[in-house]
Amino acid sequence: QREEITYFGAGPALLPTPVLQTAAQALVNYNGTGLGLAEHSHRSKIAEDVLNTAKADLATYLDIPDDYEVLFMQGGGSGEFSATVYNMVGIWVEKRKQKILKELGITNGKDISEDVIATELRKAVEEELKIDYLVTGSWSLKASQEAARLLGPEHVNIATDARKINDGKFGKIPEEKSWNLSRNPAMVYYCDNETVDGVEFPGFPEVLKSNGQDEEPIVVADMSSNILSRRIPVKNFSLIFFGAQKNLGCTGVTVVIIKKSLLPPTVATPSPSLMRKLGLPIGPIVLSYETIAKNNSLYNTLSIFDVYIAGQVLKSLLKTFSDKVDGQQAIAEKKANLIYAALDAHSNVYKVVSDKSARSRMNICFRVTKSQDTNESEKQFIAGAEKIGLTGLKGHRSVGGIRASNYNSISLEGAEKLAAFINSFAET
Ligand code: PMP
Numbered sequence: 001q002r003e004e005i006t007y008f009g010a011g012p013a014l015l016p017t018p019v020l021q022t023a024a025q026a027l028v029n030y031n032g033t034g035l036g037l038a039e040h041s042h043r044s045k046i047a048e049d050v051l052n053t054a055k056a057d058l059a060t061y062l063d064i065p066d067d068y069e070v071l072f073m074q075g076g077g078s079g080e081f082s083a084t085v086y087n088m089v090g091i092w093v094e095k096r097k098q099k100i101l102k103e104l105g106i107t108n109g110k111d112i113s114e115d116v117i118a119t120e121l122r123k124a125v126e127e128e129l130k131i132d133y134l135v136t137g138s139w140s141l142k143a144s145q146e147a148a149r150l151l152g153p154e155h156v157n158i159a160t161d162a163r164k165i166n167d168g169k170f171g172k173i174p175e176e177k178s179w180n181l182s183r184n185p186a187m188v189y190y191c192d193n194e195t196v197d198g199v200e201f202p203g204f205p206e207v208l209k210s211n212g213q214d215e216e217p218i219v220v221a222d223m224s225s226n227i228l229s230r231r232i233p234v235k236n237f238s239l240i241f242f243g244a245q246k247n248l249g250c251t252g253v254t255v256v257i258i259k260k261s262l263l264p265p266t267v268a269t270p271s272p273s274l275m276r277k278l279g280l281p282i283g284p285i286v287l288s289y290e291t292i293a294k295n296n297s298l299y300n301t302l303s304i305f306d307v308y309i310a311g312q313v314l315k316s317l318l319k320t321f322s323d324k325v326d327g328q329q330a331i332a333e334k335k336a337n338l339i340y341a342a343l344d345a346h347s348n349v350y351k352v353v354s355d356k357s358a359r360s361r362m363n364i365c366f367r368v369t370k371s372q373d374t375n376e377s378e379k380q381f382i383a384g385a386e387k388i389g390l391t392g393l394k395g396h397r398s399v400g401g402i403r404a405s406n407y408n409s410i411s412l413e414g415a416e417k418l419a420a421f422i423n424s425f426a427e428t
Pocket of ligand 1: 011075076077078079139191193194195196222223224225243
């Protein structure tokens with residue numbers, strides 16, 4: 001029975017039962033229309049309302065300032081690894097182009113041939129185009145590898161690699177002063193919460209804050225696995241993205257929160273012919289932020305049903321927490337503290353993977369070292385947990401161990417039950 005299970009899977013994750021019940025009804029017959037939401041046209045008024053309500057509720061819950069746009073996209077977090085590269089490189093090129101035109105005293109771009117601009121820009125691309133990645137776990141590593149695949153490794157700067165300070169393993173975040181950041185990179189990219197490795201940034205990095213001297217830093221963050229669980233200083237970011245399938249809803253939609261000043265009319269997308277002349281990649285149109293923004297996320301067929309589920313999750317969060325995300329944050333911390341406290345109380349039996357300074361509140365990764373044979377101890381742990389309805393605890397296949405994903409849908413009781421099992425397994 002559903003009520004007997006607390007599912008700690010890392011994503012897709014548990015969804016609140018009332019949301020699923022409402023969605024099940026909407027799937028068959030939405031608001032008495034005789035048609036389900038997965039059948040209604042994405043061009044209908046119904047679809048537009050679902051989309052605009054979800055956008056507005058997300059903005060309310062997270063206090064997203066007015067100078068940001070919310071986009072619903074497809075292609076998942078992995079799609080955004082590519083989309084961020086294509087778009088941010090385009091923006092970098094466009095800004096450089098404007099700078100060159102200004103230096104040449106040209107006010108109208110049409111007064112100069114594209115070949116002349118390309119010659120100037122080619123030098124800048126070769127010498128200066130860099131994207132910085134803070135590699136603190138498997139997902140930021142993957143994103144950096146995608147950038148190197150699309151652009152060539154010479155344009156990718158691994159500003160820090162956390163494995164270097166932790167015996168080749170992820171688990172710590174290197175000190176900011178050790179980061180080797182480029183001057184005016186196309187973006188600085190990081191993953192706020194590393195789902196596989198249980199590493200979360202404690203807060204927004206100081207060195208990435210605008211210092212009012214240089215160009216504004218372009219900061220991009222993957223928040224797929226911790227969005228909606230704590231307050232974020234949105235104004236410090238150029239772009240935040242997240243797949244829906246952990247804290248927001250079900251698999252199928254990816255959300256992008258982007259600063260409007262990175263979109264037209266402030267910045268145009270460079271023409272495909274200019275990008276070709278520069279030897280830079282041109283992204284698929286469905287990954288173009290400009291295109292998706294211009295069409296209010298309906299450039300092509302979007303799964304409105306998935307948006308609806310996300311919208312219902314937001315409605316329920318707004319109803320539960322009058323103080324919005326701050327309320328959820330307090331509970332998320334309480335639940336994580338309970339579980340970590342149980343693990344720490346038995347440090348002879350459990351070893352938390354990440355360092356205390358970078359422990360994720362969302363993905364609690366640990367090893368069970370009760371017997372010499374860790375694998376055997378972990379098998380026993382998982383089997384014992386499943387017997388009492390605590391499921392989905394197996395660590396990611398790439399790292400093994402145990403991972404308890406403590407997303408918003410895990411109730412306080414569910415976390416308490418897990419903490420109690422951690423205690424009792426250690427003590428028997
Ligand atoms: N980023 C993070 C932090 C993730 O946890 C995941 C998926 N677990 C991804 C990106 C990739 O997402 P997707 O499977 O939607 O491509």
